[in-house]
Amino acid sequence: MASNSEIAKQVIDAIGGEENIQSIAHCATRLRIMVHDHEKVDVEEVEKIEKVKGAFYNSGQYQVIFGTGTVNRIYEEVTKLGVEGSSKSEMKEEAAKQGNAFQRAIRTFGDVFVPIIPAIVATGLFMGLRGLILQEQILALFGLTPDSVPENFVLFTQVLTDTAFIFLPALIAWSTFRVFGGNPVLGIVLGLMLVSPALPNAWDVASGDAEPLKFFGFIPVVGYQSSVLPAFFMGIIGAKFEKRVRKYVPESLDLIVTPFLVLLVMIALGLLVIGPVFHQLEEYIFAGTKFLLELPFGLSGLIIGFFNQIIVITGVHHIFNFLEIQLLNNLGYNPFNPIITAAIAAQGGAALAVGVKTKSKQLKALSFPSAVSAFLGITEPAIFGVTLRYFRPFVMGLIGGGAGGFLASIIGLKATGMAITVLPGTLLYLNGQIFGYLLVNVVGIGVAFVLTYMFGFSDDMLNDSKNKE
Structure with a gap:
């Protein structure tokens, strides 16, 4: 070795x-x-x-x-x-x-969201653990009922599960300023201004318990708890504006004048223009996503489960981060996660089948670790190292993903968080859904494995590959 x-x-x-x-x-x-x-x-x-x-x-x-x-x-x-x-x-x-404008935009979107995903992952795990601990069956083991759980304990769990989403605009504005070359601290402050307690809480407005403020008699102004696009575009514009201001402000005044102008101009734009416009756009995107996920007869899982890994190959899958955050914000759960979990697990099943069937020691040594990586939620080694290289295993993996996604939609699986899948993803289904989640993974892996073993791979494909080389 x-x-x-x-x-x-x-x-x-x-x-x-x-x-x-x-x-x-x-x-x-x-x-x-x-x-x-x-x-x-x-x-x-x-x-x-x-x-x-x-x-x-x-x-x-x-x-x-x-x-x-x-x-x-x-x-x-x-x-x-x-x-x-x-x-x-x-x-x-x-x-x-490199790449076209759409690819560059999606890549930038990913650069912004990847650093904040750990906080969202941890929040999802806290949600799953809270769901497990507060189940009646679990509480009964300690002689408790839901009504006897101390209020302070419930408050503690709310701090763990709600904080990241309440202050999500601050995280997004910070990361966007960082990516676009602005001062990240100014991004944090702008994001916090979007969720200032002086503004009507977005959730209270949505539930009818509060009314938005009206500027100039027609511009609705609310807090932007859990919103994504307003903070994202404020970060882009704010970082560019900061760099432009800094070119014209003398160095001796930069420390005072630049942050003053950036915060003043950007919070005015954010509350009066950027916020209302992009918050409305968010609602349209959410409505479209929800429509797709609510297609009858398991069609949503079939479609998303089949095509997910094709989208991963193109490199524009980072857009899913935004969609999943929106689902968690608006619904309190994430029906997208179990579907893409099936797609990821299925590619692992296809790679595993190749490893079992081939007589090539080198391909076995590549296939088995790649399958393990997929079962931990990372499919690139399986896709680019095994399944896509011989193509037919990749297609069988897509079919397995569609089958698993179909089942996830039929039984209505709902994750408590995002960004972790397959084996690590079990932590998002501790609230009574664990057996359904495991079944979805088994179906995705099993269908892909059987199809690949029977129809998707033979060692003759190794010789074909060598001849092409």
């Missing part, structure tokens, strides 16, 4: 040598490499390297999939060999002009 240092050296050689590497960074599963000359890269040679689960070109970068944990160690060895690394933000700037 090759050491991580040897693997790093092999990757550098296959990419065209150190002189061909412009910059290098890594994410949770992939080594991301910007090169000077694309023609010097031997992708087939990269894919033959031990521990490599796939390699492809996307968003101006060669992305080499190693998987969680492994990629960090390979990156360390690459930098030890003298290759200068760069931060992901620096690499994003280098790749920013």
Whole structure:
């Protein structure tokens, strides 16, 4: 077995040598490499390297999939060999002009939302644990009933589950300012202004317990608890406005004048223009999403479960973060999560079938870890390393995802959070839904496994692949 240092050296050689590497960074599963000359890269040679689960070109970068944990160690060895690394933000700037306008917009959307997802994940887990603890059957084990639970304990759980969503605009405005080069602290303050207690609470207005303020007699002004788009666009405009102001303000006055003007102008725009317009747009998007998820006869799960991983390949799946946050905000639960869980699990089932059926030791060594990665919620190793490479296993995985998604819709599964799926995702279904959730995963994996084993793969496809190379 090759050491991580040897693997790093092999990757550098296959990419065209150190002189061909412009910059290098890594994410949770992939080594991301910007090169000077694309023609010097031997992708087939990269894919033959031990521990490599796939390699492809996307968003101006060669992305080499190693998987969680492994990629960090390979990156360390690459930098030890003298290759200068760069931060992901620096690499994003280098790749920013790659792709069409829609792809760049979605990539930016992902850059904003990815850093705040851990807080949303933790909140979802707290919701699931609260649902478990407050079940009558669980309380009965301690001689309690729902009415006998101390109010202070209930209040404590509300702090854990409500805070991230109440102050979501602050998190989003902070992250957006950071991505667009503004002062993130100004973003936090602007976001907090959107949920100021001096404004009518958005939830109270929605329930009819409060009335919005009327500016100029016709502009409704409310707090924007849990809203996404108003804070997002305030962050974009605010960061650009800040950089423009800073060009004209003398350095001696910058500390005072710039933040004063940014906060004054942006909160006025936010409450009077950006907020009302984009809050209304949010409602339209939510209505469309809800319509799709409420299609009868399990059609929503069938459609979303089948097409989800195709969308993942395009790299525009970050838009789902916004949709899931909207569902949690407005419904208090997330029916999208169990459907995409089935799609993810099914790709793992297809990769597992390839590993079981093939006689190639190298493909077995690639397929089994890729399947495990998918069962932990990360499908890139399975897709780019196994199923999509031979195509038919990928299609069988899509069918399995559609079958599992169909079942999730039929039985009405509802996650308490977002962003974790398959095995880790069980924590979002502790409120009496765990057996239905496990069944959906078993169906997705089982259908994909059986179809792939029977019709989707044979070792003849390995020979075809080698001949093409």
